[in-house]
Amino acid sequence: MRAINPWINFNGNAEEAFAFYRSVFGGDFIKVVRFKDLASEEFTIAEADANKLMYIALPIGEQNVLIANDVPEFMGRVNENENRSKIMVAAESREEADKIFNGLSAGGDIEGSIDNSPWGTYAGMFRDKYGIEWIVEFDPAYNG
Secondary structure: OOOOOOEEEEOOOHHHHHHHHHHHHOOOOOEEEEHHHHOOOOOOOOHHHOOOEEEEEEEEOOOEEEEEEEOOHHHOOOOOOOOOOOEEEEEOOHHHHHHHHHHHHOOOEEEEEEEEOOOOOEEEEEEOOOOOEEEEEEOHHHHO
């Protein structure tokens, strides 16, 4: 398997969220497609959805990509408080883990402060200001 890449649905603020994520992870977007870019006679787009993002991708590390889209209004709102999944970031050092944790958790709700864990890693957990849940972890057994 080459990679598993998380894909997040947003309620119209994917572009804002991804600008925030880029400020923490760095890099440039691979691709940005708006719904209006796909409009045709066969595929009409509501005016309210035209500038929303159909696809945005931000590379993270060498083989990972964080992907998102805005959900068109006709599909209803995404439940921003769902609690079924988290995005896990495996950092290469404690310093990188601190940088990512502190950057992404700014304005969010920390569920578990970043610290030494009972299972021998350095980890923390939070919900960012966009409602997305993250775990940031440094495991010295893999990065020693």
